[in-house]
Amino acid sequence: MKPFAYQAPGDVVDAVRSVAEDPAAVYLGGGTNLVDHLKLGIVSPDLLVDVTSLTSAEITDGDGGGLGVGGLSVGAAVRNSDLAADPRVRERFRVLSQALLAGASGQLRNMATTGGNLLQRTRCVYFQNVSTPCNKREPGSGCSALAVPGRPAPTHDGAGWTRNHAILGASEHCVATHPSDMAVGMAVLDARVRVLGPDGERVIPLTELHRLPGDAPERDTVLEHGDLITGVELPPMRGRSAYRKVRDRASYAFALVSVAAVLDVADGVVRDVRVALGGVAHKPWRATRAEEQLRGAAPTPANFRAAIEAELTDARGVDGLDGGNAFKIPLAAATVTAVLRDLAASETGDPR
Numbered sequence: 532m533k534p535f536a537y538q539a540p541g542d543v544v545d546a547v548r549s550v551a552e553d554p555a556a557v558y559l560g561g562g563t564n565l566v567d568h569l570k571l572g573i574v575s576p577d578l579l580v581d582v583t584s585l586t587s588a589e590i591t592d593g594d595g596g597g598l599g600v601g602g603l604s605v606g607a608a609v610r611n612s613d614l615a616a617d618p619r620v621r622e623r624f625r626v627l628s629q630a631l632l633a634g635a636s637g638q639l640r641n642m643a644t645t646g647g648n649l650l651q652r653t654r655c656v657y658f659q660n661v662s663t664p665c666n667k668r669e670p671g672s673g674c675s676a677l678a679v680p681g682r683p684a685p686t687h688d689g690a691g692w693t694r695n696h697a698i699l700g701a702s703e704h705c706v707a708t709h710p711s712d713m714a715v716g717m718a719v720l721d722a723r724v725r726v727l728g729p730d731g732e733r734v735i736p737l738t739e740l741h742r743l744p745g746d747a748p749e750r751d752t753v754l755e756h757g758d759l760i761t762g763v764e765l766p767p768m769r770g771r772s773a774y775r776k777v778r779d780r781a782s783y784a785f786a787l788v789s790v791a792a793v794l795d796v797a798d799g800v801v802r803d804v805r806v807a808l809g810g811v812a813h814k815p816w817r818a819t820r821a822e823e824q825l826r827g828a829a830p831t832p833a834n835f836r837a838a839i840e841a842e843l844t845d846a847r848g849v850d851g852l853d854g855g856n857a858f859k860i861p862l863a864a865a866t867v868t869a870v871l872r873d874l875a876a877s878e879t880g881d882p883r
Contacts, residue, residue, distance in 0.1 A: 535576050547727055558580050558581075590605050602767045611640040627713070629773065631716070649717075653813075666748045667744075677706060678690045702746065710785050717815075788810045792874060801828055801829075811859060
């Protein structure tokens with residue numbers, strides 16, 4: 532790890548200015564992801580700008596801030612443990628509380644912040660191993676999960692370990708997945724992200740914050756250098772919600788597939804539905820095709836299954852040394868169907 536300078540500015544404006552003026556500067560929040568990357572040699576900043584005490588660590592009701600009654604405003608410095616335990620979050624946004632509790636151990640939740648959680652980077656084994664080619668870490672070097680320069684062409688589509696990789700929205704340059712559970716929960720809530728940059732403040736829909744890899748997988752989000760997340764807005768939610776995470780072990784592990792869903796049923800039909808998937812793409816994957824198909828339909832398992840299968844029409848597995856990840860396609864379909872079925876039963880009073 533090379534030496535770096537440390538700065539603790541007096542306010543967010545100074546912090547943004549410091550990072551914007553130094554291409555090798557980064558923000559430091561809870562540090563649960565950044566410190567790992569420093570140790571592994573993934574990043575080598577010249578300057579760490581500490582914003583831990585600069586952004587809000589409060590959760591406030593949104594009725595006075597234009598969000599509407601039932602909405603919440605979450606400061607970027609709110610710890611994951613505090614957000615998950617807040618009675619208003621548990622009551623109004625159950626899906627978010629469940630996602631946070633599924634995401635990490637208590638020790639990590641006590642340190643991780645809302646803003647930092649959204650910006651955490653992939654846990655792809657090749658991204659974290661600086662001895663292997665990775666287009667996300669070193670653009671143009673190749674993707675070890677797909678094909679490695681200088682290695683004989685494989686007899687399958689993948690060249691490495693692909694079990695945990697993307698089935699939706701991937702490119703020939705990168706098949707890594709976004710690791711955040713919280714982001715998936717927020718995506719299904721139509722959350723909005725407040726950002727302060729060198730040119731002032733703006734608000735970005737959370738579903739538009741993260742990028743698909745395309746030919747620039749090194750860019751995880753649409754943020755520019757110097758942009759700082761200052762908070763997240765959660766609009767009021769109608770209906771019931773839930774988060775379910777499928778992983779290789781019951782203790783804290785990253786999702787093979789996760790599902791966040793909101794379902795509102797009235798008069799025997801789906802009045803509104805929102806579904807987001809985790810563990811399947813470079814970003815939280817909002818299942819808009821499935822949502823459109825379900826609105827106005829009867830809330831039956833058959834309709835739920837047909838809608839998510841339509842969503843997964845473009846899903847593609849990648850073969851690999853570990854057997855590949857094509858199993859994620861039927862796994863995602865089954866998990867979404869089960870989550871929506873259980874929510875529908877809760878909405879109608881069905882005890883199943």
